[in-house]
Amino acid sequence: MIGIAVVSHSPRLAQSAVDLALEMVGAEGPAIAIAAGAGDGVTGTDAIKVAEAITEVSSPDGVLVMMDLGSAVMSAEMALEFLSDADVPVKLTSAPFVEGLMAAVVRAAGGASLDDVEREARGALQAKQTHLDDDDDDELPGPQAGPAAEHSIEVALRNPHGLHARPVAMLVTAVSAFEATVTVANVRSGGLPVPANSPTALLGVGARQGDTISVAAAGRQAREALDAVNALVQRGFGELETPGAAAVPEDCAARPDRERSSEASSGGPIGVSPGLAVGPIVRMPEPLAEPAPAPELTLNERAEAVERIEAAAASVARALMDKANRVSGAAREILEVTSMMATDPGLIGDARARVTDDGHTPERAVWAAVGDITSIFREQGGLLAERIPDLHDVRNRIVAELLGRPAPGLPDRAEPYVLVARDLAPADTALIDPALCRAIVTVEGGPTSHTAILARALGVPAVVAARHALEIREGSVVIVDGTTGMIVVDPTDEQVATAEQESGRVVAFDGTGRTLDGHRVQLLANVASPDSVAAALEANAEGVGLFRTEFCFLDHEEAPDVEEQVAAYRRVFAAFPGQKVIIRTLDAGADKPLAFVTAEDEANPALGIRGYRTAWRSPKLLDSQLQAIAIAAAAEAADVGVMAPMIATVDESIEFVSRCADHGLRTVGVMIETPAAAITALDILQVVDFASLGTNDLAQYTMAADRLAGELALLNDPWQPAVLRMIREACRAGVATGKPVGVCGEAAADPLLAAILVGLGVTSLSMSPRALGGVAELLKSVTVEQCRDAAATVVAASSATVARTTAAALLVRA
C-alpha cells in the first residue's frame, strides 16, 4: 500500500482533512504522515518536516504527497532534494487538498498503485463539479464505457442517503478485493456506467435511496464481486440498523432513530430538553440560496435595479446600526463595522456595475460582488478571512431585503417567542438568548443532536423531529413540552393558563435528596462566587458540592493576597453552617486562561498546563490559597472539604493531600476529570477522602473531543457509553474504598442522567441551583434498585442516543 504525506500551512487544517479522509476507511487506511506548520507553532511549512513525513510513510509502493498552497508546494519540492532513498517513488500531486486526500486515502486503502491513486486524487473535484454543473473538463475519470460485462445485477439502494461518501468507500474497498472489473450505473438517471474502483466517479453517479443501480462485472471473480456488492446494498451499507430496537422496551422503540434518518415517515416529535413553555411561534428563516440565474435586465430596467440595490443596502445598514445602538462594547463595534460593510462603496459599486454593464438582477449582482470580495479575503487568510462570515451576513441581509424575505439568522425579537426551525446550526444555537427564546422546536435532529445538547445546557425546553412544525402559522401561540415532546397549537386560554402556571412552577426541593425507597443522595449546589450563594440557599441545597474559586482571580493582574481570599471564602462558608462546602482550588488554563498562571502559546491548551498543573509553575499561589481556605474554614462553621482540579496521577493526589495537611486541612479530595484518574480511582481514593467527577472534562478527554468545538457536541455528551463506563469505574472504586464519589458536572443537572449516576453509585450530585428541584423530583419517583438496573443497561448501550432513550423508557413514568 502506498503512503501519503500531507503538507499544509496549518496543522489543524491538515489534521481535520486527514480525519475526514480516514473516516472513510477506518483502520484499514494507508500510512499517513502530516507535515504542517513550521517550528514553534508558526503557520507555514518546513521542507525538512516534509522530508521526514515522506520517509515516515515510505513504502516500496511509493508515497503520494498532497499539498495545500504556496510555500507548501515549494517546501514539498525542496523536500525531494533532501530524500536519500531514491528507490521509493514519490509523487507530488496537484490534486485538490481535501477532496483529493479523501479520494487518495480510499484508493490507497484498496491497494491501488501510486499512479492510479494520484490520478484519482487529481480528478477528485469531479463529484463537486458535476453537482454544481461546472464540469467542463472531460479528461477527468468519470463516466466511461464499462468492460464487456460477463455478469450484471440490478439492485435497489435501501440505505437512506444512497451512494454517499461512506457507502462509496465501502463499495470501492469491497470491489478491490476481487479480480474483476466492475462498473456501476444509475438506472433512474440513465447515466453511463462508471468504474467501481473510482470513488469520485461513484459519487458522481448520484444514486439515492430507492434508485436502482446496475452493477456489471467482468473477470475471473466477477460473480464473487457482484455478490459482495449485492450484500453491501442489501445490508444498506450498514446504515439500516435502528439502534435501540434491542435494548429499548416497545413503547420507546417505536420512536424512530432520528439521527440516522430524518426522513423517516413514522414517529412523533421527541422531547429532548425538559420543561414546559408557552409562546408565539417565530420561524427561523430558511437559509438563503444563491439567487437563480435570471434573464438579463433590459437597459430600461437597469437604472431602477441599481436604485433598489442602494435602497436595500441602506436599509440593511440602518437596521444594523439600530441594533448596534441597542448593545454596547465589542458587540456594538462589530455591528457598527458590519453596518458600514453594507454600504461599502467598493461592494455597492461592483454590484452596480454588474447590473449596469451586464444586466444582472440586483440580488445576483450583490451575491457575486460579495463572492469576489470573500474569495480575496479567503486567500489572504488571517484577520481578513475572519471577516468572511460578517460579509456573508451582510450579503444575506441585502439579498433577503431585495427579495422581500425576512433577514436570515436568528430572529431579532424583543418579546419572548418559541423558535421553530428546520434545523439549527451550532452557531445559531449558541446565540440563543434563553430569556427570549422560551422553547426550541426543530423538524430535524435527534436526542443527541447539537440542538438537544445545547438546549439542555441553556435550560431551554426543546422538541426535535417535529415534522410538521414548519406548517404552523407564524405567530400562532403554542405550548411546548420538552419532556414529552408534545406541541399544542392554538391552545385554549385554559390550557395556556395551566401551562404557564406549570412552566413558572419551580419544583421545590425539600432539602433532602433521596430515592423513592429512601436511599440518600446529597443534592448540592455549584457556587461560582459569593454572589451566587443566595440562589443556592433559596433552592434548599444541602450544601455546596463545587465552590469555584476562579472569581477571586479573574480580572486580576496578580494573585490576590491571602486576606482578600479569606474574606471571599468566608462569605460562602458562612452561609452553610454545619453543612458541606467543597471548595476547589484554582482551575485555570485552557478555556479559563489567567494572566499570571497560565502559559501562553500552548499548542493544545486543553492538554496543557491547566487545573492542578498550574501549581507546578506557581506553587506559592496554591499555598496561599490553601492557607486562606484553612483560615476561612476555621473562622466559620461549615463542613469544609478541599479538592484539586484535573488530577491525573496518584502522585499528584498524594502531593495535594500533603500540601493541604501543611495547612491543617483534613478533608481533602480530588476531581476525576481525566480518564487517567477514572481508571486509577481505586489507588487515588486510597490517599484522598473523597472524589468528585467533572463530567464535562471527563467527556472531553474520554472522547478526545474539544469541548469548545461545537461540531463535536455529539461526542461531548455525558450519555456516551464510554463516558458512562469511565464514571462506573470511579464509582466502583468509591464503593470498594467506602469513600464518597460525587458528580459536579453538567451531567448532574439532567434528572434522567442523575438517576443513572445514582445507579452507578454516586453519593452526591452538585448542580446549578435551578436544577435541584427537577433532579430531586425524578429521584423521588424511582427506587435505587431501578436506578441500578437502568444504569447497568445504559452503560452497555451502543450509542448515546440509545443510552438516553433507554434510560427514559426505564425511569420515566408514563
Next chain:
Amino acid sequence: MSNDTITVDQLTDWLTRFRDLVTEQVSYLTELDSAIGDADHGSNMTRGMGAVVEKIHASPAGTVDELFKGAGMTLVTSVGGASGPLYGTFFLRIGTTAGPRTSLDAPGLAAALRAGLGGVVARGKAEAGDKTMFDVLSPALAAFDAAVDVSSDLSTAAHAAYFAAQTGRDATRALLARKGRASYLGERSIGHIDPGAASTALLFQALVETLGEE
C-alpha cells in the same frame, strides 16, 4: 582600502547584519506584506534570520559552505512561509557552489550568488516582472557581475549591486503580481512594493555595510 576577498567571518557578519536589518525593519516589511500578502514577511524573516544568527554564533562556521548550508537549512525550518524555501535554497546553493573554502574572491562570490539566484528561480519559477524577489536579485547580480568585470574590489561590486537592488525594489511598485499570494489580488497588487523584493534589497545593504567596515 580595497577588499579583494571576503572571509567566513565577514560572511557571518553579512548574515548578522541582514538579521539586524530585517529585525529593524520588521514593521516596514510587515506593512508591505499586509498590503498585498498575509502580513507575515517581517516576522517570518526576523524569526528565520534570528534563528540563523543564533545558530552560527553558537557554533561558528569554519568554511563558506558550512556557513551557508547551515543558514539555508535553518531558514527552511524556521520561516514557515514561501520565503523559507526561497531564501533557504538561495543560501544552500551559495554554500554548495562556494565549497569548503575559508574565503571568496569577487568572481567566486559572484558565481556563488549567481547559483543562489538559479536556485530561487528553480524553486519559485518566477520571471522578471512577476513582482517577486527575483526583480531585485536579478538586476543586483547583473550589476555585481559588471562591477567584478572591471574591478576586483568587492566593496565596489556590493555598492553597484545595492544600487541596482534599490532600483529593482522600487520598480516592483508598478508591477502586477503574478506569483504568491499577492497574485490573487490581480490589479490591486499594483501600487505596492513587493515585500520579498524589499527584504532582498536589505540583503545587499547588509553586504555593503559588511564590506564598508574594513
